Amino acid sequence: MNRISTSAITNSVTVEKNDGTFFFSNIRATIVLLVIFLHSALAYSTVSDRWWILADPQKTVMADIIAGALDIMLMSILFFIAGYFTLPSYTKCSSYQFLIKKLKNLMLPWLMSVLLLNPFLVNVIHYCNGNSNRSFLANTIVYYRNFLRVPLKIIQDRSESPFFFSHYHVWFLSLLFFFFIGFIVFRMISTRIKLRNMEAHSTGRFTTDVIALITLSSLGYFMFHAFFEDKWFVVSVVQFQVSRIVPYLVFFIFGIRSYEKGWLNKISCFRFPIISLFSATGFTLMYLTFYAYVNSSKSIVLCLMFSFLRYLLCTWYLLVFLRIGQKYFCRKTKFNIILTRNSFNVYIIHLNVTILFTLIFKGEAWLAPELKMILVFTFTAFSSYLITLFYDKIRNVKYLKKA
Numbered sequence: 001m002n003r004i005s006t007s008a009i010t011n012s013v014t015v016e017k018n019d020g021t022f023f024f025s026n027i028r029a030t031i032v033l034l035v036i037f038l039h040s041a042l043a044y045s046t047v048s049d050r051w052w053i054l055a056d057p058q059k060t061v062m063a064d065i066i067a068g069a070l071d072i073m074l075m076s077i078l079f080f081i082a083g084y085f086t087l088p089s090y091t092k093c094s095s096y097q098f099l100i101k102k103l104k105n106l107m108l109p110w111l112m113s114v115l116l117l118n119p120f121l122v123n124v125i126h127y128c129n130g131n132s133n134r135s136f137l138a139n140t141i142v143y144y145r146n147f148l149r150v151p152l153k154i155i156q157d158r159s160e161s162p163f164f165f166s167h168y169h170v171w172f173l174s175l176l177f178f179f180f181i182g183f184i185v186f187r188m189i190s191t192r193i194k195l196r197n198m199e200a201h202s203t204g205r206f207t208t209d210v211i212a213l214i215t216l217s218s219l220g221y222f223m224f225h226a227f228f229e230d231k232w233f234v235v236s237v238v239q240f241q242v243s244r245i246v247p248y249l250v251f252f253i254f255g256i257r258s259y260e261k262g263w264l265n266k267i268s269c270f271r272f273p274i275i276s277l278f279s280a281t282g283f284t285l286m287y288l289t290f291y292a293y294v295n296s297s298k299s300i301v302l303c304l305m306f307s308f309l310r311y312l313l314c315t316w317y318l319l320v321f322l323r324i325g326q327k328y329f330c331r332k333t334k335f336n337i338i339l340t341r342n343s344f345n346v347y348i349i350h351l352n353v354t355i356l357f358t359l360i361f362k363g364e365a366w367l368a369p370e371l372k373m374i375l376v377f378t379f380t381a382f383s384s385y386l387i388t389l390f391y392d393k394i395r396n397v398k399y400l401k402k403a
Helices: 003-010 022-042 061-084 086-090 095-128 136-145 168-192 196-200 206-228 242-261 263-269 273-296 300-328 334-362 369-402
Strands: 232-235 238-241
Touching: 022 061, 022 300, 022 334, 022 369, 061 086, 061 168, 061 242, 061 273, 061 300, 061 369, 086 095, 086 168, 086 242, 095 136, 095 168, 095 334, 168 238, 168 242, 168 334, 206 242, 206 300, 232 242, 238 242, 242 263, 242 300, 273 300, 334 369
Parallel strands: none
Antiparallel strands: 232 238
16 A cells, blocks of 8 residues: 555546646545445444444444445446546556556555455454354465355355455455456557547537436446346456446446546536535435335336436436536645545555444444444544554655665
């Protein structure tokens, strides 16, 4: 984990050098904080009780609402941001250099997380669910061995138990790395068959691409969810929810096209982004209510409508976040520079910190679950940033001594 790893999500440190796009760093930092909030809420949700790492016996509907709402948009927006900065990063170096940079910025933090951080989560699951026959070291070795085994079932249902092999939150890093490999292959093929000139002269409209984004994401989610529901694809270094792979890829591609076509200026159509955000929140509550009906019904029409509403909301949130960032959060301050520079490292370590504080508050039955959730989020966010700042100071001292 190092400061340059911040570019693993934005793919370019120019975000921090150019005030015109600095709001992307603020959006990314906000999304990371919302991811912490999501993971704080899951311990107190009735929906995730059977499969989450650590479930508190006290539950609250508020946690269900927060988890359901944040689940709609967070990772898709991160894939969009990664896509947006792919081209400027790629054009500065060769394909080989680009690949090496992504190995360093994505797969190295992924590997360090798997080796050093995830064993803590594995052991918490075992000890808190009455399966503490093996030692910490034994559980860790079993976890490592899973990376070398081909699972009996590549598609796995993870909704009934927490005892499954998982990358936990760093699945995002390995999947994004393979998206970059796909991007490199596509660029190399397009260069050979002379498609790049055609792409440069293609006339795409912003509205058309937004409609395509919603349509393709909705149809992809609907089709894969019909066959695989919320099951996961699991093969050693790659894990993802099957039903969401198409939306993730489409949002990543939409990010690339947004940079290529210069579409950031087009989102000025949201004249009152704060009002738009509250409107999206209202429709999200309708979506969550609709979800209950879809679960109890196997109607194809209802499932298709649900998929469309999900990615309409996801796109709405994306555009509103971009507009709010452009309008209100494009200037640098000491505070948001600290937030943005450390957000990647915070993402890496936050889940361990979240589970630690969840464990601490688990025995405090006198606290309301809503208050526990807020306290876990607050302590996790604050502690995670303190840890990353402390790490940066140690690292800077070492560099100064070497100099």
